[in-house]
Amino acid sequence: MTPPSAREEVLGRIRTALGPDRATPAEVARDYRLTDGRPAGDPALLELLVDRVEDYRATVLRCPPDQVDVTVLAALELALGAGWARGDVVVAPGLPAEWRPDGCDVDDDRPPVQLADRAASVTAVAVAIAETGTLVLDGSPACGRRALSLLPDCLVCVVTADQVVGSVPEGLARLDPLRPLTMVSGPSATSDIELQRVEGVHGPRTLMVVLAG
């Protein structure tokens, strides 16, 4: 007789631990706020998002929907300072053409580490959660692969008003859990030294948000 595999043994232990007449789990009451009450893109939600993102010491630039490209340029100008070149900026391959500043590099299937020496990247987002100031990237062509929003030291995210929802439950409901997701709430940060928050560790040290609409 072969000894039981670890799988069989662990599952068997769980069954032993729970006993033969385990209780049927009670229905979980989801009586917390499922929605914020305001529709996506509500002006008050946009205000809240700006407030919460800026609280993480990220910068938000707002613009009309038809001026995303110039606002992205302004964001890059602000973040990178004098002497930056458009070729140092990589954009997600699916970023809408009208958002894309001319002369920027478009990400392709190069080895991801080659993105490390780029100054900035520009991506779209899948959803933005106002209450927590969270942007979610979902690995779609417009958001780019995960390395794109990670390795360059400055990340510019373009958010449209219709993507802004109020609460975490509303945000997660819009996402596909089978995609690789990255939820971004401000620039990378650490509180590991005396619990004092310091922005900028391994991820992008600068986060710029362009909010269109």
Next chain:
Amino acid sequence: MEVALFATCLVDTLTPSVARATASLLQRLGHDVVVPRGQACCGQMHVNTGYRREAVSIVANHVRAFSGAQAIVAPSGSCVASIHHQQAAVARRAGDEGLAQAAEELAGRTYELSQFLVDVLGVTDVGAYYPHRVTYHPTCHSLRLLGVGERPYQLLRAVRGLELVELPGADQCCGFGGTFAVKNADTSTAMLTDKMANVLSTHAEVCTAGDASCLLHIGGGLSRLRSGTRTVHLAEILASTEDAVTPHQHTDPAIPA
């Protein structure tokens, strides 16, 4: 109303003035006080030290002693919390469902003093007079297990002559914790030191609370430091009138030999 007084084992044995004050306060408010002679202990010390089996007979004695009482009042948040949260569970685990139900039923009629005064009797001004600078330590079990909240403050604010000063870090434990104070004496002392530092920073003459056990701890430390700040149970302050402004208390600074 007839009120049965549960003195608690610690108050009965070490600080009887607290039970006396509780009785005289309730009598002054027009209630009949009875003291069941069969009372001893709620069983908390045994349960919290790991002797839950041994605690069953203590719980049974408590239930027996108070079985006829309409309302039971104790000058201790900790003991009342044990009556509410531990007694029935201890009996049930030992397989004594009858005792568990009797304990639950009794718990429903058992009140901590400040809860009894404010919730049951509906009074916050008990007519007390206590012309001292006082700070209040909201003991952990009163605060978190019973949720007495604002009640002791309401009662203290209504005391004539009393100057109530806020205690910094009030919600932090004093380090008593029953046998914790002995088993982890060093950590307990470290917690006590910080509690005393906060008490002393208020320049209060008196530190009060709703638990004689925590006061025994804080008072024992303040006495050892010869700080001059005394601990006085809430019941003693509320029992004080113009006739007796300084109730007895038993942690007067020791006189060095």
Next chain:
Amino acid sequence: MTATVPPKAPTFLGLPTAPRGVGHLRGDRSFPDAAREALRDGQLRANLGHATSTIRGKRGRVVAELPDWAQLREAGRALKAATMARLDDHLEELERQVTARGGVVHWARDAVEANEIVTRLVQATGTTEVVKVKSMATQEIGLNEALEAAGLDVYETDLAELIVQLGEDKPSHILVPAIHKNRAEIREIFLRTIPGVDPGLTDDPRHLAMAARQHLRERFLRARVAISGANFAVAETGTLTVVESEGNGRMCLTLPETLITVMGIEKIVPTWRDLEVFLQLLPRSSTGERMNPYTSTWAGVTPGDGPQEFHLVLLDNGRTAVLADEVGREALHCIRCSACLNVCPVYERAGGHAYGSVYPGPIGAVLSPMLTGVEDNASLPYASSLCGACYEVCPVAIDIPSILVHLRAEHVEAQEKPTAEALAFRGLAKVMSNPRLWHLTQRAAKLGRLISRGKPTLPNAMPPPISGWTRSRDLPTPPKETFVESWVREHGSGS
């Protein structure tokens, strides 16, 4: 080759606990002994006092912001309880989903087996170094030591873990393992251990963080294998989740070719939707932020994005023994936020090392003894004044004080021979169950009046265990008469 037989693990209800001789769940001293020493470390006390009060304030503010915190907390508790009741089914579903999306699932009965699996997987890639994301499970099993014993270089990449690793220290907090170190100490460690570090490094936390960034950047870019833990795993979709701040997690989860995730079996949640609760509870409870900077989720392998080889190791290591304890199993609901550490007056003073386990503080004082069997960590359930602050802040409402009390009883009841303490408590129980004996004993207590010889307090020097009290606190002299005695004298023995 000589095979070392690990010492036999104790069992709970026939279920094996975490084995001895491997991992970091057992201290070499009792809590009171370790704490006694730590309490004398003024710098430690100052560092911890400062850090925990800072984080308590932050947590309080962001929790108060949510009008539905109580409902979220109850939902979190209920979700965890429901998950545990069907843990076997959920794990099998997780395995199916991860496998369907290109991942490989491994099962590990204990630390030894998990370490073997991971070592074998790393060696199979041909690399000699791995980068790691902070993970409690891999600390628990002593994975770094196992990999190093196999000749592999292991690089911790979380800033606090890096500080601990470079300082050859031990973690002392679940979330901030280097909480016991202040900026000056960290600067000194970096100057001493990081090759080529700027000698002008200051103790500004920003500069220290930048030094860590430079030190690790190249390692991230060349790493071929990463090892992570997981905060949550969604059974219905096979989605793994890592919650972090610095971006070191993203580096490890994104850049290497191979990702190995070691996860305790209790980290599972049934559905994607359940994360809407936990992603609100966790960041606000742990770092006191509305949301942590980065949360990464992935399901198996995504072509063209991230590691193309993914292994998930499901770890028992005593968890099923915890599950078997009907009172204690609630401890498996823990989401490792560390809010209970930050509010614990005992943790704040004694520090994390005194607990001897990677899980310190109130949750550690219940989890460690249950994972190892209570006799292997018998002093931990007593390392609490039962003040209840931990229960009050726990985002999934684990009643830690009640579990502590339960484990004290488990310890007492595990003794084959009665201890002096047990005899005393049994005697006292008899007395307190019988009013006549009780009154006689109270009278005997008045003998203390003889010892105090007319003074208001008893002498400072008393025999143990009373000396534990009288070393630092006065004990009042017992009164002449008990309350009940005097009442009966004055009022008769009414009712």
